[in-house]
Amino acid sequence: MRKPVTKPEQKRKKxxxxxxxxxxxxxxxxxxxxxxxxxxxxxxVFADIIxxxxxxxxxxxxxxxxxxxxxxxxxxxxxxxxxxxxxYGTRQSIQLGIVAIAISTTIGITIGAIAxxxxxxxxxxxxxxxxxxxxxxxxxxxxxxxxLMGPSLKNAIIAIGISMxxxxxxxxxxxxxxxxEMEYIEAAKAINAKNLRIILKHIIPNAISPLIVSTTMSIxxxxxxxxxxxxxxxxxxxxxPEWGTMISDARNVMRDHGELALYPGVCIMITVLAFNxxxxxxxxxxxxxxxx
Numbered sequence: 001m002r003k004p005v006t007k008p009e010q011k012r013k014k015x016x017x018x019x020x021x022x023x024x025x026x027x028x029x030x031x032x033x034x035x036x037x038x039x040x041x042x043x044x045v046f047a048d049i050i051x052x053x054x055x056x057x058x059x060x061x062x063x064x065x066x067x068x069x070x071x072x073x074x075x076x077x078x079x080x081x082x083x084x085x086x087x088y089g090t091r092q093s094i095q096l097g098i099v100a101i102a103i104s105t106t107i108g109i110t111i112g113a114i115a116x117x118x119x120x121x122x123x124x125x126x127x128x129x130x131x132x133x134x135x136x137x138x139x140x141x142x143x144x145x146x147x148l149m150g151p152s153l154k155n156a157i158i159a160i161g162i163s164m165x166x167x168x169x170x171x172x173x174x175x176x177x178x179x180x181e182m183e184y185i186e187a188a189k190a191i192n193a194k195n196l197r198i199i200l201k202h203i204i205p206n207a208i209s210p211l212i213v214s215t216t217m218s219i220x221x222x223x224x225x226x227x228x229x230x231x232x233x234x235x236x237x238x239x240x241p242e243w244g245t246m247i248s249d250a251r252n253v254m255r256d257h258g259e260l261a262l263y264p265g266v267c268i269m270i271t272v273l274a275f276n277x278x279x280x281x282x283x284x285x286x287x288x289x290x291x292x
């Protein structure tokens with residue numbers, strides 16, 4: 001019969017998350033970044049309600065108009081409202097960053113957990129494979145995969161996700177190497193617990209803290225990589241708005257209408273910076289050496 005969780009045990013679990021949250025709140029930059037990220041996600045979710053115009057709506061009588069009450073950030077060469085396209089672009093960029101990191105983290109955790117737990121020739125084989133994999137520049141690999149699969153937002157997400165696999169894989173392996181010899185792992189082995197159960201129930205939950213920090217920062221990297229792919233025509237395709245695509249559309253008129261490239265560029269900068277600062281804050285909050 002399974003032993004019920006007692007109130008002291010529940011309290012300890014709650015206090016652990018409470019301590020992390022308390023340390024995170026002390027980091028003003030991380031809290032501001034968390035607020036910005038939450039705001040960006042809300043904008044992405046409710047883009048249909050917030051945007052004053054559909055992103056594909058064209059008005060050839062109002063091309064390159066200056067900012068006004070009707071068009072807060074002006075219009076582009078097809079008379080499309082820039083503000084509306086920025087809002088819808090938030091949805092594409094956040095989707096790209098989160099889904100791509102979900103792909104890379106899922107694959108990376110699996111590979112890293114196998115290599116770190118079993119060790120020996122399995123570890124050597126996996127790590128040498130990752131060494132070869134990482135010898136290819138990440139963006140070059142993204143471009144190659146996206147070009148082979150065809151230009152689209154979905155294929156760009158898959159290409160970035162596959163290219164980022166070595167980062168979570170190496171971090172998970174390193175974390176597992178530090179916990180696999182702990183007493184609770186030896187106890188689980190002593191009662192003949194299956195390897196899969198030990199990895200899922202005992203090793204990964206206790207080795208995942210560094211990966212949380214890396215994942216948070218990697219979302220910003222994925223958004224930036226997605227914008228780069230879209231800029232060269234291998235990401236989101238017109239008329240779908242994405243910040244990299246918007247910069248690409250504006251590159252021929254930068255001398256006269258540089259603001260069309262400035263707006264999405266600032267959005268990319270703020271978003272990537274927010275995820276990086278939040279990752280820094282999480283690293284400090286999760287570091288056990290910083291406990292009071």
